[in-house]
Amino acid sequence: MSVGQSIPRVDAWEKVSGRAKYTDDLVDRNALIGKILHSTIANGLVKKIDITGAEKIPGVVKIVTCFDAPDYPFPTAGHPWSTNPAHWDPMDRRLLNKRVRLYGDDIAAVITEDEVAASRALKAIKVEYEEYPVLLDPEEAMKDGAPLLHEECPNNILKHTTVEDGNFEEAIKEEGLLCFEGLYETPIVQHCHIETVVSWAYMENGRIVIVASTQIPHIVRRIVAQALGIPWGRVRIIKPYIGGGFGNKQDSLYEPLNAFLCTQVGGRLVKLELSREEVFFDTRVRHGERIRLKTWVRPNGRLVARSYTAFSNQGAYGSHGHGIAAKGTNVFRQLYRDEKARKVDIYTVYTNTAAAGAMRGYGTPQAVFAVESHMEDIARKLNMDPLEFRFLNVMPRGFTDAFTGNVNYFDSFHQCVEKGKACVKWDEKRALYKNQTGPVRRGIGMSLFWYNTAVWPISIEVSSCRMVMNQDGSVQVQLAETEIGQGADTVYTQMASETLGIPWQKIHVVSTQDTDITPFGTGAYGSRQTYVGGAAVHKAASLLREKIIRRASEYVHVSPANLDILDDGIVNTSLGNRKLATLEELATDAFYHEENAEHLTAETTAQVKSNAFSLGCAFAEVEVDIPLGKIKLLKLVNCHDCGRLINPKTAEGQVHGGQSMAIGFGMFERLIYDPKTGKLLNDNLLDYKLPTILDHPRLEAEFVENPEPTSAYGTKALGEPPTVPGAAAIRNAVLNATGVGINRIPLTPHVLFEEFRAAGLI
């Protein structure tokens, strides 16, 4: 009844009033404090840890070191488990590490009565190391003789894959082809969610309970059990509201260690909260990638064959590993279609930087930056209109992905580009900015993007949902697809309202997940919430609806075939929707019927065996001050075909947030490591440059709504895609303004200065 309306977020009042409870708000007054001792070398071995001095500090309850902790290697990536070991994520983490793989690795932990004691104890622990050379670059780490971070991975290569579509060598022999090449580099960036990584754990009835800020409670349960070597049912995860995740909390980061720590103090409650600095140097980051593209094209602009070679910096631990680089190659392989062949050669390589994991976009921002910079450059060199060149080669309507079965049902690219062009006055501006001179110039650029909703068939896609009716006809909805700030609870409310015929005000989504009681589902990632979670809501609501109609049939003595739920009541469809009873009357009767009382509930599992292309574009307009090496972003417009919009206002919010991350990725953010020690130099929000409000233009979101046929409510991915095209659009706008195509981001003054100088502009 409310799908398509911009109803207020259901958690709006709680959140704006500061009343919503997050993990740390809920912690017990008497919590013990856990703190981690981090290594002060980036690569090496812990030889010895001396805790004798630290143990004597008042308030110290327990100290555990890498020599005491269980040694079960476990995965951290937030993917559904698979019964097929070939689909397992890398299992290379331990609770604490003797083998140090990054500056700041976890080698011991203290449990204390308070923060002061923890801080003193950490300082008093003495560590002896054996040091190895520091490896920060994948290609350096791959060299023979480089120390191996994980012995099972020769040349530090976590995984290397190649794909060839068509006969590549044959294809490039075609006469008259022009060949273009480009090397593109993207930075390591961090998610910078407002709430740092935090959890607290205690034991109850012989089981471990962890309250955690996570996107994936059911997966964290499994990982904690794996890390501790205990049955999975002995772990319970509770997830309150969370202050952002963006993929970092799609890893099980410190819940396993937190669980272990509480077992070391007899099950007492231990809180483990990371500082901002720790989040930076020792949680997850976006994979820095170096991508080499080579393209063979006919003079008329038709792509014939292309190759894609990438080195993806995995950092110290496996996390989501090769999946990120692999997803990027789908951008390459599907966004544009070569007439004859293409080939992919990608390496994911361990280094001594922070472990790279999932981050909003999951490898596609890197690939889109490379591909869309490259396409822009080729168009320019072919002297073609960049849009014309793109549309000559873009994935056509009707294209079907042989692996996933995805079909490109609509003409989303054209529709989105038309909207975007109108919005930025593309033709007018392109003409206007044609022949600029002088130190300050303006430009306009764009980028298409490709994204794929949810993760089938790489992982299973499953979501269960339970609905519970109250006496007043209102309904609770439970599912494991989590609210992480993106508005999931609100759209689930609208979806349930739609299918049940009950006003949204009477739908109460249970926001807190608790793995003991929340129906199984794998959480928030892969932009799967409306697509997979939506399927679960639809299935459960349909089941509850059926039960209500069946019960109503007995209550009002009308055939179920002639009944419907409309506007909170039971109506007779054969009598022009005449209202026969309110849902409140019906529900109360069901609860308290003397002969046939029944609590009207419905629970079911939805398995989704499809996914869906989520496509669109971004347009950026910039003003470049060439001597100062400064870009002023004047406009950023994204246009998305994400299917049907459940809530236009929250959809717009999703886009704005993604655009902001794209601005950071394209213009400001980068983790900087000391090349000698491997220490992260900008591990805080002063030195790490997130864009602020002053760096943002008015962000604009446009939509094309082609209801996705494979989706219960016609939706597809909108969570991650907004992050994807911005950097390339900005880069191409700078090219339009200055004639200089810059292939490494972020486009900081340092980079611009170097590039403009090399181009002879200054």
Add this chain to the structure above:
Amino acid sequence: MSVGQSIPRVDAWEKVSGRAKYTDDLVDRNALIGKILHSTIANGLVKKIDITGAEKIPGVVKIVTCFDAPDYPFPTAGHPWSTNPAHWDPMDRRLLNKRVRLYGDDIAAVITEDEVAASRALKAIKVEYEEYPVLLDPEEAMKDGAPLLHEECPNNILKHTTVEDGNFEEAIKEEGLLCFEGLYETPIVQHCHIETVVSWAYMENGRIVIVASTQIPHIVRRIVAQALGIPWGRVRIIKPYIGGGFGNKQDSLYEPLNAFLCTQVGGRLVKLELSREEVFFDTRVRHGERIRLKTWVRPNGRLVARSYTAFSNQGAYGSHGHGIAAKGTNVFRQLYRDEKARKVDIYTVYTNTAAAGAMRGYGTPQAVFAVESHMEDIARKLNMDPLEFRFLNVMPRGFTDAFTGNVNYFDSFHQCVEKGKACVKWDEKRALYKNQTGPVRRGIGMSLFWYNTAVWPISIEVSSCRMVMNQDGSVQVQLAETEIGQGADTVYTQMASETLGIPWQKIHVVSTQDTDITPFGTGAYGSRQTYVGGAAVHKAASLLREKIIRRASEYVHVSPANLDILDDGIVNTSLGNRKLATLEELATDAFYHEENAEHLTAETTAQVKSNAFSLGCAFAEVEVDIPLGKIKLLKLVNCHDCGRLINPKTAEGQVHGGQSMAIGFGMFERLIYDPKTGKLLNDNLLDYKLPTILDHPRLEAEFVENPEPTSAYGTKALGEPPTVPGAAAIRNAVLNATGVGINRIPLTPHVLFEEFRAAGLI
């Protein structure tokens, strides 16, 4: 797999280690404090309340008075709702009262930043009253001209009922009948649960959430909504572990006021915790009763006709009202069977004492005290053996209650008495104590009891249960039948284990109820937990079992007909229970199946349309110091046929607790009101004499196990019955020792002194 075994309580570790969380342990650090202003008159009107001084006290956030609060009359009794108004409990409460009906009535409330401000604010509020005469005795209150406490009830009679079985007037005309008469009086006592009445409430997303120490979360939800005049689904009740209830928390006591208070401060969290004194004077108590029995009997001991007249002191508000006196009459009508007729005439009457409500035994301790004292006296006067006299008239095997349909399937009375006799060496002691003289004498006495499990058909009996399987084959169990210290979670664990074929260690009962997600059920009362809750567990476990077997059939390729779950695994029954898979393997496959993933859960409502006699006896041995008026209780043995024992050890614990309450009821406890002001004089645990360890003999519990045919696990009531027979058994032992039958309890030295003096013993 564990039914019948004394497994340790599942909450034992948490509770003995002090780690279990109760309502107050969970309250937010920033809670506001709510405190109630109580009237300083017992009967009258509030004319005016002046809060101007109080409002100025620092820390006072808000003061509300009886002139501000909503005026929806609401019921407080913890019964299931009925769609038939004839079954509604008295609706005579308001959030705050202008019409004052007891000393300590609720007339205003303060909300403050801390306890000190609350205490100062209460003192600064000025109240003007109009006073009426104080009514403490039901028969006084019934007199014409007495002020009416509730205008709708003439003569302050809440309810008056009469029943006649057979033709009474005709029956007593029989020639040669002997007639005996007795007047019995029982005290007003209080439950004295360790945890006082406490709750805290706040608003979330426009709804009211209340965390409360209650036995009946789903019922409290309904009552709060009724009291505030809002839809029931807008209220959410969460019940953590509770520190005892014994029926007092089968009323919604202060959750409605707490809810209202939080709405008065914009939904901020307000805690409302009663002091021990407030619990005494202003929550619920056991109905004091005055019961007149008149019996016509043949000289051979056969009862021909009896009458039962009772006045039940309801106190100031309706609460459970007439139901208590009515349940007592079932003891009278069914424990013994007159050959021709019996008649009942009972009044429940408002007075200015604390409102009487549910308390363990629910009217049967009063009735059994009267009936079993009376029977003992008649036997004595007939010069018959008291057991022989009882068995001549007791409810026979095969007796069927025409109203409930209950059948007395077994010979429980004889079996229990035989066990009890052996245990106390009855025959030997009766002979030994025959002709004692001197100031200190010993005696032995006994009492039968009658109890009826659960409340059908007076209210509906319904319980829903949900089970959720984990990847390791362990299972969570959710139901609304609450753990209130009695061990419900433990026996549900055992029941689920039994039906599922899973070791009890892998069954996790979700102890906290949350009305948003806990399947509907009405809570802990009426000794219904194993009987009604057990039916729900059995039904849900059977459904889950069926789903597991169905899934297993596909997994191991064996017909469901040949599969069973045994010892945590799937076995082939046609091959001698050969194990084919573990439940862990099966569950993991179900969670992660690439084609057919499914979260194995089951949820269902069980409606129970029967109840069951729960019968037995108690034997007491005493030593009476006549001049000192002191009784030393040497032995107290209860013997119960409560059907099959799920957990013998926790069953024994139930009996011990009930025996202790019976000792208090029979020998120590009584609320004493100032006759002039109506003020409760002993509202604390120093002046109110609970029996302590020094007053207890070694308590003994014996059982006869006749599996109840109407019960899923063969169980019937054990929660309340242990409280019932003790007082009469002790009273009859004193009679045996001294020849003095005392008809008013508690048997304090004051009473004994008066009675022994009247009897000429001192």
